[in-house]
Amino acid sequence: MIEKGIMHYRNSGALGRLQKVFWVVSLAVLLTFFLPQRASAHAQYVRSNPPKDATLQSGKAPxxxxxxxSEEVEPDFSKLEVYNQQRQQIDLKDSHVTYGDQKSMQISLPPDLPDGPYTVVFRNVSREDGHSNVGSFSFLVGKGTLPTDTSALISKLQPVENFNGWSISIRWLNYLGVAGLVGSLAFLLLVWRPVAARLFAREAISSGLNDIGAGIEKYVYRVILGSLGVLILGWLMFLFYQTYVVGGGDFFQQLSSGSWRSLLLSSRFGSIWLLRLGLIVLALFLGLSLRYTGRKISDSLLSWILLLAGLGIVITTSLNSHSSGTAMPWLSLPSDMLHFGATSFWIGGLLALLLTILVAWRVLKPGAGDRTRFLAILIPRFSVIAGICVAVLVITGSVQAYFLLGSFAAFLNNAYGVTLTIKLAVFxxxxxxxxxxxxxxxxxxxRFAQSNDEEQGASSLVAGRIQRAFRRSLRGELLFAVALLGVVGILTSLSPPPQGGSGSGSIERTGTAGDISYKMVITPGMVGSNTFGLYLKDASGKPVEKAENVIARFTMLDMDMGILDVKLEPVAETPGLYRATDNVISMSGDWQATLIIMRPGVDDVRASFKFVVK
Ligand code: HEM
Ligand SMILES: [Cu+2]
Known part of the structure; x- marks a missing residue:
């Protein structure tokens, strides 16, 4: 019966319009992925001097x-250390952020360092999102082999896995608190006010409008105070959690160490935390004054100021998110603010909508048609706001995904992408x-509201049954939304996948030279010192070990700089690999490399390729 009634009144015009919107949006999303890619993630290793895996001349230790x-790092909570082969720390312990470049760190080494392999380990905290990152790389002075296992050195730095239950639940609490505060308030001001006016003007319900209004005010007030409580709890936990992230080690030991004080006073996280604390206190003050001056929330200037404070809290969340670490923060930051703002309006609004119906159902008795006419005015008004929020979410979400994923493949080939895909499925x-x-x-x-027909009118049994189904599915929608915010807590605890392109990585070329097939890797592929690794295989697939002389000859194509030869040396532990570190790449632009391979008793072979240095 319900199904039949619903099918009968199916509104194909609106459906058609929705489909068009869907295709336009999908196309727009699709197009963004054809734009060039950019690097992002936590503060990842991009390049170094000496470069990763460099082989320096004997006696020429740096x-x-x-x-x-890839991102600015917190000076007080980031460091480098350098170890020799015996795992002794040999640096001068003066690790510091480079003056004038917050994305780079330096450390001094003692003079007359003996030949041998050295390993640099780093532990940093991103200034953008507060996530921590550890890593290592090695270089070689003179002959020898590069260390392959540096995990013992890394674990000395007490790495913190950013992905953990604390991080996820703190973020979830924060999302719920902001959504409750901002969304319920916005509902009262933007949905309930006009709806109440219309109900009154059209005399849609016989009586009880004032009772409903008072009931909603009471509920929303409780939601606001409850949300503020959740926000305070979440924000305190965040401070303790971040103390643990920057210090590493044992959670409770960090709590009692008092290092949260220096975190508050000398980090970007600390400034944002204090700003947000101020906003929460302001919101609490405004909320309490609403109460004690006896004003109606829906009818007071204070409520608008409270809403602004809530939006301020939205902004502080974005400032501390991955979107503040992209290559174009001026675009991704506002986009993230809109994304989270729309989330809050929508989900907090859903909660307030459910509470409104709960209150109205107590006041409005069934059988009079009041409930039908009430919903006939309430739902369309809420739908306008919700529809705008969904459109904003899809557009800004696509912008975020473009910056943080960069390709369609990244939706499935890493934990971050898969989590986002799950989020989209819930969505x-x-x-x-x-x-x-x-x-x-x-x-x-x-339709029902316009008729008094017993079978298909405002007070009909069918109308009552559909309303019950509606309330049930509305509760389902809210539950899904709360779960979705949990998925977002997981998402923002994970690291977006590292992306290739400019800013990180290397230049790779493969090809053939006579009977030899080669693979050349230039790391980091930027102006300055680079490591050139050339791997050679003969026609039968065996590594070429007996080359007498392997030369990489570079010419700058944009400007005459002469011929620059680099001699590549065989690497003992990897047959077929020839390597050198050199700073021939002294300017950006188009370059050509010619590989010359000389073997005893065979004609020399050559191959050339072009590459671009940014
Ligand atoms: C097409 C749909 C969507 C896409 C492509 C999308 C994508 C994204 C991406 C890439 C992020 C960045 C996460 C990070 O900082 O690492 C994000 C954050 C977020 N998304 Fe979405 N999203 C979509 C829809 C939604 C919906 C429907 C909701 C909620 C109802 C939502 C709520 C959030 C929240 C709360 C954040 C965290 C914001 C922050 O921490 O600053 N998103 N989204
Ligand atoms: Cu991160």
Missing amino acids: ASVQVWF VGILVLAAFHLLRISPLMK
């Missing part, structure tokens, strides 16, 4: 080591329910 990261589930409310229930209620 006087210092410099490392560049689609919510959308199905929302579309059901917007396209089926809402038109039906409007």
